[in-house]
Amino acid sequence: MRFWIGLFISFLGGLIGLGFFRIWIKLNYPSINDEHLDFIALTILIIGLLITSIEHVTQSRNLKFLADEQKGRVLTTKEIENLSKELRNLEKIKIVLMGIQGDRESVRFANLIKEILIDASWDVDGVWEDIIIGGIGFGITIRESSSEPNSKGKILNELLNKNQIKSRIVVKPDLVPHQIEIIVGSRA
Structure with missing residues (x-):
């Protein structure tokens, strides 16, 4: 005007x-x-x-x-290759991958992470669009049942942060053992 x-x-x-x-x-x-x-x-x-x-x-x-x-969030080809290479060297467990319902950018980035995990031979369930009660916040949240210092979730969290993907770990004891949930939140 x-x-x-x-x-x-x-x-x-x-x-x-x-x-x-x-x-x-x-x-x-x-x-x-x-x-x-x-x-x-x-x-x-x-x-x-x-x-x-x-x-x-x-x-x-x-x-x-x-x-x-x-x-939205993008990764360069080199970042994708580095992440995939490092993920191949880890012991694989089942990943349940989710994006935030109604947040297209979140779901799009979750699908990119899924492609990287599948390329590294991980078992991935999803990408599911979910509504998280109380919200999930920004970045990526990795939820697992283990509170051990060298758990798969903590190693995966360090790997993502090392590759400039903001993530954090949350211990949720009621999750299925040997399974990790990755929730891609809103872009920070």
């Missing part, structure tokens, strides 16, 4: 500068001469152009933000 207001103000300044209102103003206000009108027209024109340019910059920033949000 501010863009159009600024454009209208610039248009008004241009009309004064071109002379459509110049004769009317000079007839009704004899103390105003052409130099005054030129200065007024230039000032109005500059104000209008400033308003439109500020609004344009704001809209450009908003569009860039939306484009970045839509793009």
Whole structure:
């Protein structure tokens, strides 16, 4: 809206500068001469152009933000290869993979992780879209039943963080042993 207001103000300044209102103003206000009108027209024109340019910059920033949000989390080919290579060296257990229902970016990133896990010969169940009561937050949450210091979930958590994928571990004793749940939350 501010863009159009600024454009209208610039248009008004241009009309004064071109002379459509110049004769009317000079007839009704004899103390105003052409130099005054030129200065007024230039000032109005500059104000209008400033308003439109500020609004344009704001809209450009908003569009860039939306484009970045839509793009979502991505991994380079090298990061995918490194992660897959390191996952191949770990003992495999069943992974239940989930994304947040209604969050397309979360589900898309969960599918990317699934492809990496399958490439590394892991048993993956999902990607399921789930609603987590109380929310899951940002990044990736790894849930497992074991609280051992060298558990599979903790090793997987360290591996993801080492490869610039923000993750955290949560011990949930009621989970099936030898199974890990990976929940891909919202983008941070």
